[in-house]
Amino acid sequence: MTHPMPSSSPVSSDAVNALNESERRRIEAKSALFAPPTPVTEDGRRELVGLSREELAEVLTEIGEKPFRAKQLWHWIYHQGVTDFSLMSTIAKPLQAKLEKHFIVGRPSLTTQQTSRDDTRKFLFRFRDGQEAETVYIPDRREDRGAVCISSQVGCTLSCTFCHTGTQKLVRNLGAAEIVGQFMAARDSYGEWPSPKGDTPRLLSTIVLMGMGEPLYNYENVAKAMKIIMDGEGIALSRRRITLSTSGVVPMMDRCGDELGINLAISLHAVRNDLRDQLVPLNRKYPIEELMAACHRYPAASNSRRITFEYIMIRDVNDSDAEARELVRLIRGLPAKVNLIPFNPWPGSDFRPSTRERLASFAQIVMDAGYAAPIRMPRGKDILAACGQLKTQSERKRQAESRNTGA
Numbered sequence: 001m002t003h004p005m006p007s008s009s010p011v012s013s014d015a016v017n018a019l020n021e022s023e024r025r026r027i028e029a030k031s032a033l034f035a036p037p038t039p040v041t042e043d044g045r046r047e048l049v050g051l052s053r054e055e056l057a058e059v060l061t062e063i064g065e066k067p068f069r070a071k072q073l074w075h076w077i078y079h080q081g082v083t084d085f086s087l088m089s090t091i092a093k094p095l096q097a098k099l100e101k102h103f104i105v106g107r108p109s110l111t112t113q114q115t116s117r118d119d120t121r122k123f124l125f126r127f128r129d130g131q132e133a134e135t136v137y138i139p140d141r142r143e144d145r146g147a148v149c150i151s152s153q154v155g156c157t158l159s160c161t162f163c164h165t166g167t168q169k170l171v172r173n174l175g176a177a178e179i180v181g182q183f184m185a186a187r188d189s190y191g192e193w194p195s196p197k198g199d200t201p202r203l204l205s206t207i208v209l210m211g212m213g214e215p216l217y218n219y220e221n222v223a224k225a226m227k228i229i230m231d232g233e234g235i236a237l238s239r240r241r242i243t244l245s246t247s248g249v250v251p252m253m254d255r256c257g258d259e260l261g262i263n264l265a266i267s268l269h270a271v272r273n274d275l276r277d278q279l280v281p282l283n284r285k286y287p288i289e290e291l292m293a294a295c296h297r298y299p300a301a302s303n304s305r306r307i308t309f310e311y312i313m314i315r316d317v318n319d320s321d322a323e324a325r326e327l328v329r330l331i332r333g334l335p336a337k338v339n340l341i342p343f344n345p346w347p348g349s350d351f352r353p354s355t356r357e358r359l360a361s362f363a364q365i366v367m368d369a370g371y372a373a374p375i376r377m378p379r380g381k382d383i384l385a386a387c388g389q390l391k392t393q394s395e396r397k398r399q400a401e402s403r404n405t406g407a
């Protein structure tokens with residue numbers, strides 16, 4: 001079924017931009033309070049991963065090299081995936097040694113890696129300051145490809161009541177190097193270098209920004225990282241293969257759409273403001289009507305690229321037929337798809353997953369309205385019961401170790 005495009009938005013885009021501008025500045029100022037540390041090693045060498053092309057040219061100029069070297073390095077770092085300067089064979093030995101003296105091409109270090117019976121692979125990465133974040137590779141069940149789920153923050157400010165990560169307070173934003181680094185380290189794990197070109201199939205074929213954190217509360221770093229990943233002379237992943245999931249940071253959605261044009265997923269989870277205020281407390285700031293208006297304005301949606309609405313199915317909380325019908329009403333006019341995700345229980349939460357019958361009935365109502373509504377069963381259940389758990393386990397282990405050593 002094709003979905004009719006929305007009629008004109010009730011508020012002009014100029015007016016919306018003006019309204020959102022001050023709110024955007026407030027969000028960016030708050031984000032700066034949680035800035036990541038400068039990516040420099042203990043011996044003072046600068047991390048090159050995460051620099052834009054212009055910044056790369058600048059740091060090369062600072063050590064007396066010509067800016068054109070940036071193109072060469074970019075190719076080795078992002079196309080070939082090489083981390084050792086001495087293997088960059090088109091660069092003369094003396095320059096290799098000089099680069100080695102001043103710079104590093106790093107990766108986050110791997111704390112834990114687990115592969116599930118269904119081949120989902122979860123990584124816990126540690127960054128230079130000891131902070132950790134999770135990355136997950138979810139292979140497609142039918143084809144040789146899959147999605148890499150990337151974290152954007154350590155912890156999260158938003159405290160969505162169904163979310164295990166939300167119980168871990170925000171520690172800091174991840175830097176561009178740490179965000180790109182998660183994807184590169186996941187590709188190291190599968191040996192997917194050099195970056196496949198054009199239509200050549202990729203094993204790690206899509207990115208979903210759905211890991212720990214709210215990516216639109218760390219927009220600058222996320223945007224920089226995505227621009228690096230999309231650059232055609234490096235990793236070259238198409239914007240159509242990247243999806244950013246937000247709880248609904250409305251003022252930043254417009255900016256993300258205009259600047260990055262990547263796909264959008266909305267953590268919706270409720271169709272009434274009173275319930276969404278509880279499940280996704282950010283809704284008190286940006287209620288459902290504002291969120292849906294921002295979805296209609298999203299540029300990729302006007303190109304008929306579907307917006308994904310994520311809906312955690314919680315027994316007797318948000319899973320009635322009436323709510324399914326209201327969901328259909330809300331998304332009408334948008335190219336949309338609904339992912340139904342049975343709640344995945346974790347210790348300390350009173351919620352339970354919807355029954356199979358409820359899931360089926362809810363999905364049928366959405367599908368009858370012409371929208372795809374796949375039921376997403378949790379992957380990698382045997383290695384991790386809920387998102388955020390690898391990090392929690394690692395923290396517990398460290399706390400136990402420091403108790404034992406009396407630290």
Ligand code: SF4
Nearest residue numbers: 156159160163166213
């Ligand atoms: S669902 Fe996302 S935004 Fe909400 S608490 Fe969890 S990680 Fe944060």
